[in-house]
Amino acid sequence: MAKKEFTFKGKTIEELNKMSLNELAKILTARQRRTIKRGFTEQQKILLKKIKSNQKNIETHCRDMIILPEMTGTTIKVHRGKEFVPVVIELDMVGHYLGEFVLTRKKVAHSAPGIGATRSSASLSVK
Numbered sequence: 001m002a003k004k005e006f007t008f009k010g011k012t013i014e015e016l017n018k019m020s021l022n023e024l025a026k027i028l029t030a031r032q033r034r035t036i037k038r039g040f041t042e043q044q045k046i047l048l049k050k051i052k053s054n055q056k057n058i059e060t061h062c063r064d065m066i067i068l069p070e071m072t073g074t075t076i077k078v079h080r081g082k083e084f085v086p087v088v089i090e091l092d093m094v095g096h097y098l099g100e101f102v103l104t105r106k107k108v109a110h111s112a113p114g115i116g117a118t119r120s121s122a123s124l125s126v127k
Contacts, residue, residue, distance in 0.1 A: 006091040009027045011027065013072065016069035017069050024036070024068070024069070028095050029095065032095055035066060040065075041062075044064075047060050047076075048068075057077070058074070060076060060077070060098070062098065063097065063098050064098075066095065066097060067093045067094055067095065068094070072091055074089050075088050080103070080104055
């Protein structure tokens, strides 16, 4: 079977890399278009500069950074709130935010109920 080539709204990755930021904004959704139109924050500009210089071990708190085509193939450590989680940027992530791929809440795992938690726990023997 032939491998299917990645396209983002009908554009190949080479075409996306050749596009300017304004041309890319036209094919993104409204929220991302508005963010690009307003301009990036200073932290986002610093992150883009690190990515363009092929710097290793990039750590960032910019969870609101839009994933651009030039970021593909890099690994960025995104802050979860307590630690940095590595995210490998793939082609199908273009147009999303970095924070979407690093969840801030962990799954809650409850154990058995404690004494006095429910009416049924009153029948448990206390030793």
